[in-house]
Structures are given as structure tokens and as C-alpha cells.
Amino acid sequence: MAEITDVRINGRGGQGAVTASRLLAEAAILEGQYVHAFPNFGPERAGAPVTSYARISPEPFYEKTEVYEPHIVVVIDPTLLDDVPVVEGLRDGGTIVVNYDGEKDTLVKHFEGVHANIYKVAGSIIATEEIGRNVPNLVMLGALIKVAKLVEIESLTKVTLNRFKGVLGEKNVVAIKRAFEEVE
């Protein structure tokens, strides 16, 4: 059976969670992988919690369900930690990647009792410094693919430059690479 990785991206409306799952999936397609990536559509508004998903496998697969038990959760907005059960459904021993600029110990303590690999990167700071705006969606993908190795960074930067032409794309690539280096 195909080795499938289910990724859930938790963000807030307007932060680009949907774009993030799409570009992650496009990068995987570029590598010849198989994907099913989609947003969770509901009555979303700017600022309200939203989720999007990417199901990725090197082999063809048939599943067409929503993602209830992700292997990986990416948290784009640190304020979600107190508002939303971001680890809901996370598989035992799964991975959490959080946009977080505090101490790692504090973050680990937040997830006390959760059996998971916890990573953080200061996504908002990186996005603000490198892109000029606090839009850390693609930044978080840089951190994700460092720790989960779903796609090569070259594939991610390629689809990013394809989606965002010119300076914006280049700035995002710089930010992705920085997150890739700085995730801990």
C-alpha cells in the first residue's frame, strides 16, 4: 500500500493556509509524487481559524476523504495555540511545526502529554524581515520540509517563483530558505 503522509495546516483566514497546501502539493507533483490537497471550506472570514490539507505519496493512492488524523500539523499563527486544539487527531508520534518566536522549552511545555516531535521557527519575524509583511505561510513550508522531507527545497522554491512573479517570489524564497535553516 502507498506510503501516505497527511498534512494539516492550521492558520487564520487571510494568512495563506490554502496557498500553502496548494504549493506544497504542486511541489510534490513536480517531483512526480501523487497528491490530494484541499481547503476545509466553511463560513471563513479574515482572522477566523481555518485549515487546509495536503495528502502526499510517492505512489498513486485512491483515498478521497478529508484528513482527520494528520501525520503532521503546521501552525501558521501562534495565537491559535490558545484558541484551537491544533493537535486534534494528530497521530501518535507525529510532527508539529509551529510559528513561534519564544523559547522551544516553553512550546514543548505547551504540548505536554502529546507524543509528538515538536519544532518551531520564528515564522512571523522571518516573514516580516524578509518579505516585509507578516505573511508566514510559505515560510512555514520551509520549516516543514526541513523536518519532514516531503519535497526538496528546490521544488518548493520553483513553485513559489512560479506562483509569485518577480520580487515577491524572490523574497519568499529567501524567507523559505531562512526558515529551512532556522527551524529547531
Added chain:
Amino acid sequence: MSGVRQVVGMTGDEAVAHAVKLVNPDVVAAYPITPQTIIVERYSDFVNNGEVDTSFISVESEHSAMSACVGASLTGARVFTATASAGLALMYEILYVASGMRCPIVLAVANRAFSAPINIHGECTDQLVCRDASWVSLFGESAQEAYDETILSFKIAEHPDVMLPAMFGIEGFIVTHALERVETLSKQQVEDFIPASRIVRDRFCPDENKTFGSLVLQDYYMEIKRQQEEAMQNAFKVTKDAMQEFSELSGRKMEIIEKYQLEDADYAFVSYGATAGNAKAVVNRLRAKGEKVGALKIRLFRPFPSLDIFQALSGIKAATILDRSATFGSPGSIVQTDIASALYGKEDVPSLHGYINGLGGRVLTLPEIEEVYEMSKEYNNIGMTSTTDWVGYRK
């Protein structure tokens, strides 16, 4: 580009829009409705950018959209539109006009639940209830099948032995808005598959005196309806041949029903659309546990492939029919009753267990599908030959 097979990431809606672009129909008349909107939105971009030379007619409702399609089609134009749920219901009256006037319009349906309560998510009832409207009707499981069926539908509808409209459905969001890999075709491949313009025997044009859509009462109405039935029967062979030709063209096997691990199976799932993907995933899980089970996917719903389904299910003990549609007070779920009719009186056929599930975007998870599989086996073991249950809801 010609002949080069490319892989592109596209949602189901985008796949339809891009496939229509290759076909480049003369007229698209449409009204937006979620989860179809992206199809006509993208297509209007193509029109605006001059990438196609389609006349795009914006209308004020789906009733008008289908009416405009009928008018355009009668002039000999190649016509496309798309809708969903309430939009399809609003078209319903004109669906019969389109088929009765033998307009080979192609309609993409982003299958969505009916109101009330209002809901925008996936469910196939909207398309299934158009079963008697004399439209060829197909379902797709993925963005790839959406892409392929878009192109295929023109071929079937416009065939001189058919000349009926065709609709194909993909489920809202889980297919329409989900990104998947799609192998695209070149413009040349599509032009080789369908003629550059429709073959028109008779058409409405300003310099000839003709009447279309005249009053026909007891004298000839029934003969005209009978011709539609004969055209629908012809659509079997035409669809099979077109799928065969498309398979050769694309390198992707396409059949009116898809058989997955059925050869040695004792039990089978029967489904259509996205659910068929989940059924195959469950077959893999059950096979790993030693269960002799397979899956049958129905791609062509009208004309209903009775004989093919009978042959595919012959020798199976029990069939679990996963029907993502609602019907009330019926002797079975919608597709189940068709299958029951197809198998009635025949020997060596399975017991039929219909499960109404997945309404309004509700997901019947893979473990739940395994549970209903066990239910079917149990029903079969105690000698029940026909059951219908609602599953996957709070009791």
C-alpha cells in the same frame, strides 16, 4: 507541444475549465454557483485573454443559462455550461427541452447537496434526479477524470447516432476544489479526437425558413420520445467506442464501468464518483486482511450499463452499494434500485445492500466503509437479499 504528455497540478474545476479550453466551444452560457463557479470564472479569463474564441453569455439565472444554450445549440454551435445543486434544479425544465430538441450541449455538474438546510458540499443527488431527462450522464472520481470526461462528453453528445446532451459530475470540494495531478492533452490530440466543429444536419439560420420547437400533440409526441430512447440506446456503443478511442489517445484506460480486483472476489463494493476512490482504498485494506473483495465503479450512469454491471457482479455473493445521494420513501437508494432492476430474475447474482451516506459533504471514513462491508456480509449470511440503510449519521 503536440503529443507531449504534461503533468499539471489542477483542481477538479480547473481541470474542467482547461479541458473546455482545448475544445474551444462556440458558446458558453453560465451563471455562477458554488462549487462550480471556478469553472466558468477560469473560462471567462480565457475568453477575456483571447485564448479561446468562445462567445461567453452571462445570464441572470441557470434557467436562462440552459435556455441560451438551447438557442445557441440550435444554430449548430458547440455549447458548454456548468452548474450545481439548486442551479441544476432550476435548469430542470430546460433539460428536457435540450434533449427533446436534440441539442448536444455539454454540462459540467459540481455535485452539491440540495437545500434545505442550505449546504454547499458534495452529494450526487442533484445529478441523479436528472436521470429521466434523456441526458447522457457520467460521473468522475478525480480531477483527471473531470478533465477526460469534459472532452469525452462532446464526442458522445455530438455523435450523429446520439445527438443528445451530456452531463458529467464531480463532487463539490473534495474533487472540484482539491488539487491533484492531471495529465493534460495537447490541442492537436483533442482536435484529432473531436471534429473542429459540430456535424450539423439541420440548424436554425437567418436565411432559411424553418421552425424548431413546434407544438406536437397526440399525433407525433410519442414517436419523438421514442427516437430519444433509441438515441440513448445508441449512446452505449458510442460511449464505449469513444472511451476506447480516448484510452488509446491518452494512454489512460477508460471504461463505462471500472473493475478493481473483482476477478476472484466474493464480495464487491459498487459506487461512483469520489466514493469509488474510497472503496478502492478499502479494498486494499481488506485484501491485506485476506478478504476476497473488489470494487466496481460506475462511470456511465445514463444510459445505465445494466448488462456490464450484471456481468461484473456475476458470481459475487454480496454487493455493498455506496450511494452518496438522498431519496425518501424509495424501495432502495437511487443507484441500488437501478442495479436491482438490472439483476432481477438473473441467476448467480449478489445480494444487494444499499447505503445512503455522505450527504451534504459528510464523509464516510474508510473504517466506516469497512463496517458497512461487514454489515453486508452479515445480511448475506442470514439470507437477506436486499437491504437499504442510512449510515454515517448521529442516531
